[in-house]
Amino acid sequence: MRSIIYTCLIIGSALVHADTHYQVLTSTKRDVNTENWNLSSSDFPEYKGKDRWSVSKRTLHGGKQEGVELIEVNNGKLQFRVIPTRGMSVLDVVHGDVRLGWNSPVKEVVHPSYINLHDRGGLGWLDGFNEWMVRCGLSFAGHPGEDKFINNVGAEATMNLTLHGKIGNIPASQVVVIVEKKSPHRIRIRGRINEVSFYGPNLSIWTEISTVPGSSAFRISDVLTNHGTFEEEFQIIYHANFGRPLLGEGAKLLTASSKIVPFNKNAAEAINEQRVYNAPTKGFTEEVFKIYPKSDEMGKTTALMINPKGDRGVSISWPVQQLPYLTQWKNTAAETTGYVTGIEPGTGFPHNRNYERKYGRVPKLAPGESRSFELDFKIHPSLKDVENATKKVNALQGAEPPKVHKNPEE
């Protein structure tokens, strides 16, 4: 019955713009939420390409997944899954035998109503952590712990920040699928998430993940806006997580950087092996490295994750001005613990906001101001492709190696 009602609404919301096919899947303003939907190249007369693409939405059922929405995109070569219910996180990306993603002990796509971020001393976020890419933020990201804020009577009060903030556990209020009618027919999945409280921050982010039929690349293109009255702090970290098949003993992360600093004492002891990954190691404690990326003449930097054989990889490129800091999270623990590494461009590092503020890494947005974040991901499916990508990162690094700190600081 619900679906029938929706069908009517959906007809209304599949607007045929001049240049795009524009489909509203969710809109709290218009009281629309679509449980099941799909669109494919077959339905799309303007498309003459050879790669058969599709976009579909469905709703998961059972256990902690009950009611979780999933959008599945296949560009004919590359498939990815977006979770509107969990802040438009990207569950995984598949390209032939390359999978961006990892095997978390958390197997279900957990509905936010089952997450208490304050649980386990502020680590409740980890009860749902299994996505390839989850945004951390917006009002705060990083480690849990106390920070100050101004409360409802204008007084300074203390609150417990929780690990990596709220945005990954807020459902999108608006979700739109846009397909360009003209070649190259870019497919865009957009979702808006609001992080807002009365007497609190009023931030929103319009997320977009897009790809072109038949491509091995995709792009994340977000706009974060302060709708509040005052200048407002924000933090965002793109927490992209890689397990097998890219991660393995001898896998490497190549970056071009001016400086690399260990996050803590544990990381400091492993600083000499920062680039290379170990085999799964029972009892491994996370090692985190703070990388200050170098940019090319276009202002962009690139990080390159390569598999142990060197014949598969993925590169991430982004403007350094947008995301000036890169965190490498090594968690080469046992497979059952979660064998994974995070490559995490951000507006700061994942210390508690309190700490980040001290070191000038908590940016602010003026009222009404927006800031864009654009990340390009490209799969390198062959030795040749990986070699070419490696050359570019090495060229960007140039002759001068990064200053590698032996001790944690800042």
Add this chain to the structure above:
Amino acid sequence: MRSIIYTCLIIGSALVHADTHYQVLTSTKRDVNTENWNLSSSDFPEYKGKDRWSVSKRTLHGGKQEGVELIEVNNGKLQFRVIPTRGMSVLDVVHGDVRLGWNSPVKEVVHPSYINLHDRGGLGWLDGFNEWMVRCGLSFAGHPGEDKFINNVGAEATMNLTLHGKIGNIPASQVVVIVEKKSPHRIRIRGRINEVSFYGPNLSIWTEISTVPGSSAFRISDVLTNHGTFEEEFQIIYHANFGRPLLGEGAKLLTASSKIVPFNKNAAEAINEQRVYNAPTKGFTEEVFKIYPKSDEMGKTTALMINPKGDRGVSISWPVQQLPYLTQWKNTAAETTGYVTGIEPGTGFPHNRNYERKYGRVPKLAPGESRSFELDFKIHPSLKDVENATKKVNALQGAEPPKVHKNPEE
């Protein structure tokens, strides 16, 4: 499918009593919850009036609204919306160009499963705060902070009270629509909310909002009951919030009172301007005034909110014995912050319960005992109406002005 099952149940639950049309929309006892339903004067042979009225229920979708239920009442002249999922709060009331309500930065009608009352140092309630009228209570209302209670082993323990209590984020367990068959055909929306825990309080409230076809008035008529074994403390504040068009520079709150006390230092500095409202002011910090209302020979007091031009207003009348305290919350902040004032009759003021108890403003209910709260709201849509209402409040105040305290106390 679900709707089909419901249809059968609904037929069973639309009981035709002798004097009323009685429709059960929700009953946890009978396992009934109706997603979509409506009734209008056209379906009602007994109704001969000229004002076409209707009552309908629907369920919202998308974002944090997913699954939130809404009952919409139109008496032919006045429309209001009740939210069973959020403790029978009243989202807004509209009468011609007068709207009771305000523009919170929180735009969605937030499902309680997305609210953690303990978030943000006990201010999580503010994540869903955007209704015209929300009840605060029942076991506690007011500011967050520690208070004592007796725990499961009979020992005194400490708990963190959260801002304005739980009742506004508990879904109604029973919802009934009743329409009188005889003139004046009063339309009643009733909902019961239970605030109960094993080894904890066992309070419930039967809320009712009602109106008569064609009227400019409506009534809230609640019954709060202690189902527990022991005498039990309770608190209730009717947090009614007004933004534009009633609020504006020069808008006024007229009350008849014996005493007015500033809530804190910030309010104390503004005590001389207590009656009049400012234009939206960026950086304005809330000013709260504690008003001790005077009652007429029927035991009732009236507060009157008037727009800047003096040609639109709303009055609230209630028995002072039921709700002996009135809080005026001025929040004439920027529009983007939330330009709003609260007119809040209560069993106490919005200090923490711990503080209120000290000053004798935390009443108790004996086991099985109930207490009623009746508030009459009337829209004044013209200069003439506002003048008449003003006269009445002034007459109630009489020659003797309230004692206005210059400093916060009690």
Add this chain to the structure above:
Amino acid sequence: MRSIIYTCLIIGSALVHADTHYQVLTSTKRDVNTENWNLSSSDFPEYKGKDRWSVSKRTLHGGKQEGVELIEVNNGKLQFRVIPTRGMSVLDVVHGDVRLGWNSPVKEVVHPSYINLHDRGGLGWLDGFNEWMVRCGLSFAGHPGEDKFINNVGAEATMNLTLHGKIGNIPASQVVVIVEKKSPHRIRIRGRINEVSFYGPNLSIWTEISTVPGSSAFRISDVLTNHGTFEEEFQIIYHANFGRPLLGEGAKLLTASSKIVPFNKNAAEAINEQRVYNAPTKGFTEEVFKIYPKSDEMGKTTALMINPKGDRGVSISWPVQQLPYLTQWKNTAAETTGYVTGIEPGTGFPHNRNYERKYGRVPKLAPGESRSFELDFKIHPSLKDVENATKKVNALQGAEPPKVHKNPEE
């Protein structure tokens, strides 16, 4: 529409195994969740017995029950209800005029999304406590309070354990109904609940409750597994709760034990009356007794709850090696408070884990290791049956009475 989709899936999941009818009702892996379903002896050609049995599933609606799933089993003589949404708790068991269950002030079967375990100083679990049998655990059970754990950076951190742990408020990820085709046609309701967090415990429990058509007995048969990388602590308490008609003034709990210790000072004062129950007593504070059960030559012990007249009872038998401790929770408070006693076999007593660890009552599971828990329940519907059961418990106790401690310790 949703139901229609399900119907197709259900056909696929009603697998006809060689020896059993095997019905998947929920599977997060296969994205299946069935809203409404039933199976009865009439649908089952292999069944030739005279007792007409049935198993059905439905979904509750309204208030805090919205979306809660319920499985109802009738073996022809005995009926019980299982709540997949609440960790496969057993709501109640009915056998003629004997009901296993109690009258909690919490009347609704509360959806976990309405429970905040950290509420009320860690007593939020009590907001949903009304089942006949709820499992406490898995990572922790017992009283709330601080305990240490290892956090995401490998450091010791502090967390607040909440009353009786999480498992009772986690929905089952897999639910299966199995009916044996051969006599005695045992009916099994199985559900798997996962208690897992990244950088946290990774425990699961396959619960099973089963019965045979026409029987007065049923069995709980669970398997708890550590899927983690390391040895992991666990706790489980089978919190079975009995009100009227078994409980009443003069009702008795008979056990065979080597030692009985009062939980606290309050219990110590009542130690001489440990076996016998009082009438409902306003203001009664819980009395908890720690019982060390004796086992027979098969390693089993039995606890026997008898009504005041001695003509109705229920016995619980289990291997002492599996659950070496038995807690008796006397809460003979007023009916409105909850007149109830808990008979609670466990891996420990309900002190905080911190305390239990000190006294060696927090067992561990090696990685991949499982532990089974089997409890047999039998209704004794006549004086004769109760007398026979009494004899067995007395025989097990033998000549030597338990050592009864006068003071709380360990």
